[in-house]
Amino acid sequence: MxxxxxxxxxxxxxxxxxxxxxxxxxxxxxxxxxxxxxxxxxxxxxxxxxxxxxxxxxxxxxxxxxxxxxxxxxxxxxxxxxxxxxxxxxxxxxxxxxxxxxxxxxxxxxxxxxxxxxxxxxxxxxxxxxxxxxxxxxxxxxxxxxxxxxxxxxxxxxxxxxxxxxxxxxxxxxxxxxxxxxxxxxxxxxxxxxxxxxxxxxxxxxxxxxxxxxxxxxxxxxxxxxxxYIERIVAITASRKLMQGQASGPIIIQLQDAESFAQTADADITLFLKSTSSQGRFSLAREPWEDIDRVVFPALAQSVTIYYKDGAAGRPIVNVSEYPEKGYIDALQEFEVVREAENFSIEVVSPQVAGSNFDMIITAQDKEGNTEDTYDGTVALSVNYSSPASGSLVISPENVSGFIRGVLKCSAMYPDCGWITITAADSGNSSISGTSSLVLFVPAGFILSAETPQVIANPFILALNVVNASGELTPNYKGPVRLFPLAVFPESAAGAELTPGEIKDDIFLNGSAACSLSYNRYGKIRIRAEDSSYPARSGVSGELEFLPKKLSVGVVYAAEGREFFYVGEPVTITITVEDAAGDPVPNYSGTVELMSGVGLPVMSQYVFTGDEAGQYTFTAVPEQAGVYSIMARSRGTNLQAESPMITVRNATIVVDDSSSPVGTGEVVVTIVDEEGNIINSESALAVTLEAAEELDNDSVSLSSDPVTFSNGKITLPITNTEAETVTISVSSAYKIKIKKGSIIFGRAGKTGIGQLMWRELKSAK
CATH class of the missing domain: 2.60.120.200 (Jelly Rolls)
Structure with missing residues (x-):
């Protein structure tokens, strides 16, 4: 049981x-x-x-x-x-x-x-x-x-x-x-x-x-x-208005007992289908439509479904009866069949977001453009691609119904981007149609991704997916899209920019773009992409880190043509943090560790704050002769660099001993290396000469202005009004040895007769 x-x-x-x-x-x-x-x-x-x-x-x-x-x-x-x-x-x-x-x-x-x-x-x-x-x-x-x-x-x-x-x-x-x-x-x-x-x-x-x-x-x-207990056949679906020539919704036929309870057929029952309209027709399916005049109510079933359409306006009555006759009460249902509309008007606000439901108003109209308030049909929706001119995605739902006095307010969804128009056509008579004005569908957002870390100013690939509200790709999107860096660390970076700053057109393929970009600053950023016309349609990438390409350590030589430094002569050193283009990174911040050999002391590290514009210059003073290099390494990265070789030499400034008659003479000063050879490459070192008189009465005249070596030698005039020995000393800024010299002023030079000969001339008178 x-x-x-x-x-x-x-x-x-x-x-x-x-x-x-x-x-x-x-x-x-x-x-x-x-x-x-x-x-x-x-x-x-x-x-x-x-x-x-x-x-x-x-x-x-x-x-x-x-x-x-x-x-x-x-x-x-x-x-x-x-x-x-x-x-x-x-x-x-x-x-x-x-x-x-x-x-x-x-x-x-x-x-x-x-x-x-x-x-x-x-x-x-x-x-x-x-x-x-x-x-x-x-x-x-x-x-x-x-x-x-x-x-x-x-x-x-x-x-x-x-x-x-x-x-x-x-x-x-x-x-x-x-x-x-x-x-x-x-x-x-x-x-x-x-x-x-x-x-x-x-x-x-x-x-x-x-x-x-x-x-x-x-x-x-x-x-x-x-x-x-079957007493009657009943159409349990409520009667509705039908458009002339348009199929009805499902009409459910049921077997019932005397108390209106549904009954199960104990055997196959043939039901005859009739209409008081000569143009009334029946089918087992709405699509495809196939005319029938009877239907078999299957054994063990409690209902069967049929569809009705009528080519004439009016109030036809549909009759459903059993065959052969068993005494069942026939099912009767009246329909109101109304005439067709002439066309439709479609109202849609533009723009809309792809993949989101949007409201649409479809109005059935007569030839004069008035609302056809008797229309109660079903319309098929389709899209017409404008820009781009082709596409593959469709609007949903594909069919809508539920007109009230000729007007249907419905919700629809189009999953793609671009400019389209929407056409509504009567499902039974496609010649009754209407098309909306152009509607723009914009993306719901963008999904961005790129590998990290990247090198500053070096091209990298940004993957950009254009998605609708459901997260699906929008094949017809063509941009343009603007790209902006959003600073994470440091909190700001003056002059920061992505190149290019906008992408569009052919770079998009089926809703995706792989664009080559570069970024010109140090640090961590996120990339924001936004539709150029509708900035609210945007997306932000995850954090991307941008690091320098390399470090360099440069040495500035004090004198042109001289490829060494003197002991005690400051060595100018520049540390540069470079991007992929070889330019200094303006906002670099980080610690650079420094090392050099004994005899050329340097600081152990320098912390870039971002204010140095990517370069830091300092001096180191060598304490002894030798050949040195300076190593630099960026803490936390694999970047390191070594300076060119720095040669440091000992030198001696020598004042030549000489003699000169009272009056004008000259001082000769040379700079020589450890072996006593004149350093001919020296033409930049400036020194100051000072004369010390044997008789301190200011009879000597010698320039006190700095004098620069020329090819390792200085020749400077000196005058004295009396005979005496004058000692010449040299002052230098570096730790260069000084060998003083002296000039002996007398009545004659060192050779010849040392007696002044003179006679008094008298006039011819």
Missing amino acids: KIIRSKRNNIVFAALFLSAAVSPFFLREVAQAAVRDSYLQDFDNFTEGSSIGGRDNWNILSGGPADAFVQSGIPGAGMGKSLLLDGALSITRVNRQFSYGGITPTWIRFRVQPSFSSQMPGFSGGIGAVCFDHTGKVLAADGSAWVDTGYVYETGRWYDVAMRVDFRNHIYDLYLADSSAGYEELSLLRASLRFSDPSINSLSDIVFSGAYSSSVSGKTYIDDVSVS
Whole structure:
């Protein structure tokens, strides 16, 4: 037994799948709860050879368990199983007691392969009975007597038997069809047969009696037993307005009992479809449409769906009736068919965001442009690509309906970008259409990614995906897109920029772009991409770090042509943090560690603050002669550099000893290396000479201005008005040795007669 819960009022009913049918077939009453839906039994769920007794409320009233069992492979029974009532001297009788209710009408149906019986069964009480007697006649109970229906049967053939029970008037009708001959139509054998017991008001017992004959086989087969309560056919879908020539929505046809409960068909039922309109048409599907004038309501189904369209305006009535006639009340439904609109106007605000729902107003219009308020059809939506001129994505939904007085306010979604127009066309007549003005669809945002770290001013690839509101690519987007650096560390960077700062057109392919960029500052940034016309449509990358390309350590030589430094002479050193183009990184901040050899002391590190414009210059003073280099390494990176070799030499400034007559002489100063050779490359060193007189009376005149060596030598005039020895010393800014010299001023030079000869001239007078 299967329990079915009614969805209408939550009353629980017991639904039985009946098993048994024989000649004769009896109906009796037992007072139990009412039943709402059909009961069907085809015995296919029973085990082959199993007895019916004690199964699913079935009882064997007479005969043994082996006399009523399920068997398959019976000729004419198809592939399923049937109930066999074996012929026995004690006629096999089975029944099934259950409360089937007292609904009018109640239909009892079964299929039987009868056998001749030597005994004529009797009956008393109950509702009614049918008997396949030993003479080949089909008898029916009318009141307390058997009556001949006039139908003659043959053994070995299958027959469909149906009884329509009317509990209000206590009568029943008997139908029969020769199913072995393929006849599906049940013929009415007798109508208005009286209950044997007119006090009975509900069905609760079904009895099948077998057959016995000593001369022929007494085997009787029963199959497809059902009890149903179908009174009428109903179209349960509310009537709606239809556009002329346009298909309706689904029309659901249902079988119902007298209390409007849905009923399950106990067999295939053919329904005829008619309309009072000569242009009314029916179909099982809206698309593709195929005209039909009937539909089969399948066995075990509770509903069937059809569609209707009409080529003429008006109020047609649709009629659905069963065939052959079983006394069901026909389904009737009226439709209002209104004339077609001429075109549509479509209102959409521009721009819209790709992939987001947007509002659209579609108005049906007549030839004069007035609202056609009777239009209530379905329109198909499509897009027309403008810029770009082609595309692959479509608008959704593709069909919309629900017009109210000719106006439909609906929501739609287009997943791509670009300029399009939207066309609405009547789904039944595409010539009725309308197209919107141009609508721009912009991206919901951008997804950016690039590898990190990168080298400052070195090209790198930025992957940019243009997405809609669902995160899907938008193949038709063509930009332009502006790109901006967003400082993370340091918090700001004057002059920071991405090159190029805008991308567009052919760089976009199917909603993605791989663009080559460079960034000109040090630090960490995020890249912001935004639509050039609609900056709110944007996206930001993750953090990207940009580092210098290299370090360099430069040395500035003090004198042109001299490739060494003197001990004590400051060495000018420049540390440069460079980008990929070899330019200083203006905002570099970080620690650079320094190292050099003993004799050329330098600071251990320098911390760039970002204010040095990428270069830091300092001096180092060598303390002893030698060959040195300075190593620089950026802490936290792999960048390091070494300066050119720095040569430091000892030197001596030598003042030559000389003599000069009183008057004008000259001072000769040379600068020599460790081996006493004049340093001819020295033409930049400036020194100051100072004279010390033997007689401190300021008789000596010597320039006190700095004097520069020329090719390692200085020659400077000196005058003295008296004879004496003058000592010349030299002052230098570096740790250069000084060798003083002296000039002896006298009456004569060092050679020749040292006596001044003179005579007094007298005039000729």
